[in-house]
Amino acid sequence: QGNRTPFWAYFDIHGLFLFLIFSLLMWETGRWLRSVKVRTLRGKFELLLLILLIVMGLIVAAFVLSAMSYQVTLIALPLLIWVTILFFRQGQTLTMQYILALMGLGLALTLGVEYVVLDGDIGRQNTVFKFYMQVWLMFSVVGGAAFAWLIRSVWRWQAGVRTVWLFSLSVLVTIALLFPIMAARAKAVYRMPPVATEDGATPEIPFTMDGAAFMQWARRWEGDNDVVDMSQWRGFTLDEDYAMIRWLQENIQGTPTIIEGLGDDTQYRWNGRISIYTGLPAVLGWNFHQRQQRTLDPMGRIVEMRNANVNAFYETHNIGTAWQILRFYDVDYIIVGKLERAYYNREGLAKFDQMVTEGLLEVVWRQGESVIYRVNQDAQLTERG
Numbered sequence: 001q002g003n004r005t006p007f008w009a010y011f012d013i014h015g016l017f018l019f020l021i022f023s024l025l026m027w028e029t030g031r032w033l034r035s036v037k038v039r040t041l042r043g044k045f046e047l048l049l050l051i052l053l054i055v056m057g058l059i060v061a062a063f064v065l066s067a068m069s070y071q072v073t074l075i076a077l078p079l080l081i082w083v084t085i086l087f088f089r090q091g092q093t094l095t096m097q098y099i100l101a102l103m104g105l106g107l108a109l110t111l112g113v114e115y116v117v118l119d120g121d122i123g124r125q126n127t128v129f130k131f132y133m134q135v136w137l138m139f140s141v142v143g144g145a146a147f148a149w150l151i152r153s154v155w156r157w158q159a160g161v162r163t164v165w166l167f168s169l170s171v172l173v174t175i176a177l178l179f180p181i182m183a184a185r186a187k188a189v190y191r192m193p194p195v196a197t198e199d200g201a202t203p204e205i206p207f208t209m210d211g212a213a214f215m216q217w218a219r220r221w222e223g224d225n226d227v228v229d230m231s232q233w234r235g236f237t238l239d240e241d242y243a244m245i246r247w248l249q250e251n252i253q254g255t256p257t258i259i260e261g262l263g264d265d266t267q268y269r270w271n272g273r274i275s276i277y278t279g280l281p282a283v284l285g286w287n288f289h290q291r292q293q294r295t296l297d298p299m300g301r302i303v304e305m306r307n308a309n310v311n312a313f314y315e316t317h318n319i320g321t322a323w324q325i326l327r328f329y330d331v332d333y334i335i336v337g338k339l340e341r342a343y344y345n346r347e348g349l350a351k352f353d354q355m356v357t358e359g360l361l362e363v364v365w366r367q368g369e370s371v372i373y374r375v376n377q378d379a380q381l382t383e384r385g
Contacts, residue, residue: 058077218238241274249278260339306329
């Protein structure tokens, strides 16, 4: 179940590639027809009629299925038939067959996700976008080859056809090039706006290829999705997280396990940021993503248990309970940053300094409100009453 891809979305994502694919198929068909002599078709009337009837039947089926909400069928199926015919035509080159095979596989995948969805998906979104990512790579290769062949031969076309084709291609390429420019600004400026200076000015964030640099200027707001008033959300800057992440990247060897806060465990928030940016394994990543990829019982319950244990680790005032969790998950480093301070109570976080006094932990990095503690694996917890 779930919405199928409408025409506008299919062209929005694959429009430039589909234009190049259609152009290549037209060009290759023209080359084929110019090489075919009428005498070679003698005695093949029945075979040609059968092929024509099959093709017409499939096209009619495409119209019917399109009317039943499978709109992509009307585009992908005729193109697949066309690709198949050109692939098997007599005298076809291996190079063109390779490009046609990639083209056909890409089209087949965009068609397949309209009819088949992986179990456990949210509607159809993961099935569609994960296969579309592979299609994007295939179509990129096909589009590159198509452009190279067509741009070399376009100057031999009729002037009117050449003008229309070049103009259409230029418009589509221009539109495609707008995406990274506009989308990057949406991510950098609108999603996480920079923190204003003391005089109220908004700092200019420099252009950079460093995907983590935004943290030096950005502020996050965390809260319950059901709370519309964002003044009730928790706000904090990310500069200390940036410094923490850089220190871990530059100083930690191997893949020791870390534990970091989960907050309210809403997906696509700032939780999991240390593991995401360093690659270090954490006790738990994003709860739902972990459960979604481990659907066999009792894996989902184990993930929920980890979620509860991580939150209990930060919330509890009991050092014994915290130590037991650290030992159970073989944790080497504890993260306490602004996110943890925004979500967990002060008393629960204060126990870490007490554990340092008792020799269970060691402070290896501190800046502002943020601290990284290293677990003393050789320490023994003193018996408590």
